Amino acid sequence: EDKVVQSPLSLVVHEGDTVTLNCSYEVTNFRSLLWYKQEKKAPTFLFMLTSSGIEKKSGRLSSILDKKELFSILNITATQTGDSAVYLCAVGISYNNNDMRFGAGTRLTVKP
Amino acid sequence: DGGITQSPKYLFRKEGQNVTLSCEQNLNHDAMYWYRQDPGQGLRLIYYSQIVNDFQKGDIAEGYSVSREKKESFPLTVTSAQKNPTAFYLCASSIDRRGRAFFGQGTRLTVV
Numbered sequence: 001e002d003k004v005v006q007s008p009l010s011l012v013v014h015e016g017d018t019v020t021l022n023c024s025y026e027v028t029n030f031r032s033l034l035w036y037k038q039e040k041k042a043p044t045f046l047f048m049l050t051s052s053g054i055e056k057k058s059g060r061l062s063s064i065l066d067k068k069e070l071f072s073i074l075n076i077t078a079t080q081t082g083d084s085a086v087y088l089c090a091v092g093i094s095y096n097n098n099d100m101r102f103g104a105g106t107r108l109t110v111k112p
Numbered sequence: 113d114g115g116i117t118q119s120p121k122y123l124f125r126k127e128g129q130n131v132t133l134s135c136e137q138n139l140n141h142d143a144m145y146w147y148r149q150d151p152g153q154g155l156r157l158i159y160y161s162q163i164v165n166d167f168q169k170g171d172i173a174e175g176y177s178v179s180r181e182k183k184e185s186f187p188l189t190v191t192s193a194q195k196n197p198t199a200f201y202l203c204a205s206s207i208d209r210r211g212r213a214f215f216g217q218g219t220r221l222t223v224v
Contacts, residue, residue: 004154034212042202042215043155088154100213102147102154 002027004091006103014111017079021106023089024071031092033065033072038086038105046074046087079110114139118203118216125190125197125223133188133219135203144186145213147202148172155202161186190221198223 007022023033032050036043047056049065049072056063060079065072076083086105093101116137125131137144143162147155157170161180175194180186186205190197200220204213 006154009152036215041200041218043213044215045212048212090155100157102156104152104154 002091002093002101004089004101004103006087006089006106008106009104010107010109012109012111013079015080017110018075018077019079019108021074021076021087021089021108022071023073023103025089025091025101026070027091027093027101029093030067034090034092034100035063035072035074036088036090038088039084043088076108079108081110081112084108084110116203116205116214116216118201118219120219121217123219123221125221127223128192130189130191131221133190133201133203133221135186135188135216136184137186137205137214138184139205139214140183141205141207141214142183143207144180144203144205146170146176146178146186146188147204149200149202149218158188158201197221 004025013019032048034048035046037046047063052065052067060077063074086107088105089103091101119134145160146158149155156172158176159167159170159178161167164180164183167178167180175191177189200218202218203216206213
C-alpha cells in the first residue's frame with residue numbers, strides 16, 4: 001500500500017529557530033515529491049523535487065530529496081511567525097495512474 | 113487574474129440531501145481534482161479528471177459524483193449515500209498530473 005508519512009505531526013518553536021520537517025514515503029513508481037504550505041485554506045506550492053541530492057532553495061526555505069532512503073526534508077531557517085502553517089508533503093505516483101498521495105501534514109507554530 | 117474558485121465557502125446540509133460544490137478555473141488547465149481534508153489527516157483524493165468528459169475515481173469516491181462538461185468547471189456532488197460528509201473540500205487543477213497543483217480556497221461542508 002502506498003503511504004506518505006510526515007513527522008513530527010506538530011511542532012512549536014520560537015522566532016529565529018531553525019526547523020526540519022520530515023517526509024518519508026513508500027510508493028510504487030515514484031515520479032515527484034512536492035511540498036505545500038497551508039495557512040488557512042488553500043495549500044500553496046513550495047517545491048517540487050524529482051532528483052536525489054539536489055537542494056531546492058527559496059529564501060529561508062530549502063528542501064532536498066533522497067530517493068535511496070525514500071525521504072525528503074524541508075528546512076526553514078530563522079523562522080518567523082508568518083511561517084506558522086500546516087506543511088503538506090505529496091508524492092506523485094506513476095504517470096499512467098495519475099495519482100498523488102498526501103501526508104497528514106506537520107503543523108508548525110512559531111511563537112514570537 | 114488567473115485562478116481557481118470554489119463556492120460556496122461554507123455550506124450546511126440536512127441529512128438525506130444532495131449538495132453540489134462548485135469549482136471553476138481560468139488557468140486553462142486540463143487536469144482537475146477534488147480532495148477531502150479531515151482534521152489531523154492529509155488530503156484524500158475523491159475524483160480527478162484529466163480532460164473534458166472524462167473522470168476517474170480516487171480513493172474515497174463512494175457517495176460522491178462529478179461531471180466535466182467544460183474544461184473550466186468540475187462540480188462535485190455530495191450525495192445522501194455519503195455517510196460522513198462533514199469535511200473541508202478542496203478543488204485543485206494542474207497542467208498535468210506530474211506537476212504542481214493550484215488549489216481553491218475550499219468549501220467547508222457541515223451536515224446538520
